[in-house]
Amino acid sequence: MARKRDPRRDQAKEIWLRSNGKKILKDLANELNVSDSQIRKWKSIDKWSAELKGNVTNAKGNVTNRGGAPFGNQNAVGNKGNSRASPPLGNKNAIKTGEYETIFADMLSDEEKDIYSNLNDDPFFILNDEIRLLKVRQFRMMKRIKEAEKGLNDEEVERLQQLRKIKTPVEKDGRKLEIKREVMQDVQVTRKTFRKLDDILAIEDALTRVSNQLTKSIKQLNELSLSQDKKVMLNRQNEKLAAEIRRLKIQNGDDIPEVEDDGFIAAINNIVNDNEVWNDDNIET
Incomplete structure (x- = not known):
């Protein structure tokens, strides 16, 4: 069940607006018997200052001044605006945490293009590389938190x-x-x-997501390593089983299918029949 709204909240706002924003918050808190921090919180959440600025009236009339040029004004005709008002293409001013930075192939530097073109498709390499990059990103974000805690x-x-x-x-x-x-x-x-907690909390929240992603990548790497080990072990077991079946067939006199000669048997026979290999004079003592 939601907690009932404190009636002093609206009362505090009304008193402050009637004073045209000149009422000291500390005095307002004492008047309503609440803490200074509670008054500041209400002021921020309910946007007292914004409402005060939006309700400034003209002393010579009873119509609220909405700002801007009057209707039908032609002062801005032909004005193309400031071409330098927007940041240049590729500007990084909007990057706060570095977690979701957009990367375009045609905007890469020569060094980044070299890295991009030489990427390895091996899943082991990809996961290892991702883990390293996530650790670097984690370190940078922790530095940003320390810098934000210093002076903001x-x-x-x-x-x-x-x-x-x-x-x-x-x-x-x-x-x-x-x-x-x-x-x-x-x-x-x-x-x-x-x-000022907003920036710090945003980076910490992003850092938590990066840390979770790092943990997930490490887990995937371990699972991939285990699957590869199982595959090698299974292949060895299959080879051992095939050799055992072949041995039993030989003992029973069964026909054994011929294995395609890849030249290995011939090479062994040549070594066996080579006198130079078995000559005692060639053996070092």
């Missing part, structure tokens, strides 16, 4: 101002006088720093 902070400044009288020295008729005037002065400035 948000700072919120709260100012408490009061009307104060100050003395201003002036010169009149050759005499120096002090005139009192009222000005708004800061009597209290509070700075609060908050960790």
Whole structure:
């Protein structure tokens, strides 16, 4: 069952908007008996600032100013815009985690094309190479997390101002006088720093997926190794079984199908009949 919405949430928003955004969040929290962090959270989630900017009215009328040029304005006719406004082709500004970087064959460098053309189709090689690349990517993403944790902070400044009288020295008729005037002065400035978590959490989430992919690749490599070992063992067992069947047939006097001569038997016979091979003079002592 969903938790009931706190009525103070809407009340806080209404008070802050009525103050035209000048109400100090700390004072608002004390007024509604909630924590400062809760007020900041409501302000962020409910987009108080965006609503305040969207509802700015014209002092000389009762129609909300929607911004932009008036209807029928011809100022932009013939304007082609800034050709340099968009980033050049192949720009990497949008890459944040490096997990889903798009790769096009025609955009590869000469070095990358050489790697691409010399790729090996051997599944062992492919999996080993993928594991190495995933480990490099994992290392780079961990470095990005450390760099993001160093300096990415948000700072919120709260100012408490009061009307104060100050003395201003002036010169009149050759005499120096002090005139009192009222000005708004800061009597209290509070700075609060908050960790910017969005970028860090995004990289950590991508790092988790890369780590899972790395684990899966290692598992596939192990399974492939086991299947190859089983295949070799099975072939050896088949060869041993065939040799045993052949031996039994020879013992029973059964006809044995002739095996196609590949030249190996002839080579053995030549060695056996070669006197130079078996000459004692050729044996080193």
